Amino acid sequence: MARAATTTDAFNAVAEPRRRQILDVLARGERPVNDLVAELDLSQPQVSKHLRVLREVGAVDVRGEGRRRVYRLNGAALRPIHDWVKDYEQTWSERFDQLDVVLGELKKEQADDR
Amino acid sequence: MTGSATASVTLPTDEQILITREFDAPPELVYRAWTTPELVRRWWHANRGEVTVAEIDLRVGGRWRSVMIAEGGFEVAFHGEYREVVPNRRLVATEVYEAMPHAEALNTTTFEEVDGRTLVTILVQHQAKEHRDAHIDSGMEAGLQDALDLLEQVARSLA
Numbered sequence: 420m421a422r423a424a425t426t427t428d429a430f431n432a433v434a435e436p437r438r439r440q441i442l443d444v445l446a447r448g449e450r451p452v453n454d455l456v457a458e459l460d461l462s463q464p465q466v467s468k469h470l471r472v473l474r475e476v477g478a479v480d481v482r483g484e485g486r487r488r489v490y491r492l493n494g495a496a497l498r499p500i501h502d503w504v505k506d507y508e509q510t511w512s513e514r515f516d517q518l519d520v521v522l523g524e525l526k527k528e529q530a531d532d533r
Numbered sequence: 534m535t536g537s538a539t540a541s542v543t544l545p546t547d548e549q550i551l552i553t554r555e556f557d558a559p560p561e562l563v564y565r566a567w568t569t570p571e572l573v574r575r576w577w578h579a580n581r582g583e584v585t586v587a588e589i590d591l592r593v594g595g596r597w598r599s600v601m602i603a604e605g606g607f608e609v610a611f612h613g614e615y616r617e618v619v620p621n622r623r624l625v626a627t628e629v630y631e632a633m634p635h636a637e638a639l640n641t642t643t644f645e646e647v648d649g650r651t652l653v654t655i656l657v658q659h660q661a662k663e664h665r666d667a668h669i670d671s672g673m674e675a676g677l678q679d680a681l682d683l684l685e686q687v688a689r690s691l692a
Contacts, residue, residue, distance in 0.1 A: 504542050507669050508540055514577060517580070518556065522562055525565065
């Protein structure tokens, strides 16, 4: 009952570090290709190749603006990935909240010993 | 103590899970809480059960084993072996979920001081993407199904 098969490609697409960088930039707002090239220190062919993969899995959308092509994040497509990891993250957050309590006591003991 | 931060979970490669969190305590204390069985029992449960076994033989080649029991008696167990032990700095250990003995992971935990606080990072390196995904998927099922499944996820992520 794991994640749906249709999201598998999106998972793979996002596993690539450069593509995650592109998504990180697009998370701050839509960008034309040239801006992505400048911000990421990648060549235009590299960026275009990664954008094509991201478009194929629906992670980004593109629109024409004059001669430019402007890319933006498609949050809905990335949602399954977010949800997939979120429960796991929640467990660790609760575990670490308990660790905070233990650490608070250890700090107090240490202060009392001085 | 400052307010709690959320743990951050990312997937750097197909076989990895990276968990990070900053703590308002120096590395010596975080390391102590991380490697002292009676302290581990107090936080590892993540509010999802009771840690009944926390064995830690903290030396290279030494074994560790953890068992957790949920309300309802569902038991999950993990064990592994320490590969690197650098006190207050770094631990490398294998991790095996005893119900999936072929899917051994290698966990690297680092404790890094940042202005008197400690940044903890846990890098879980699986041998195959399928194992990594199963590890996280267990959490997905738990979120959507019942409390026992949740337990399995918690226990499976024991490092």
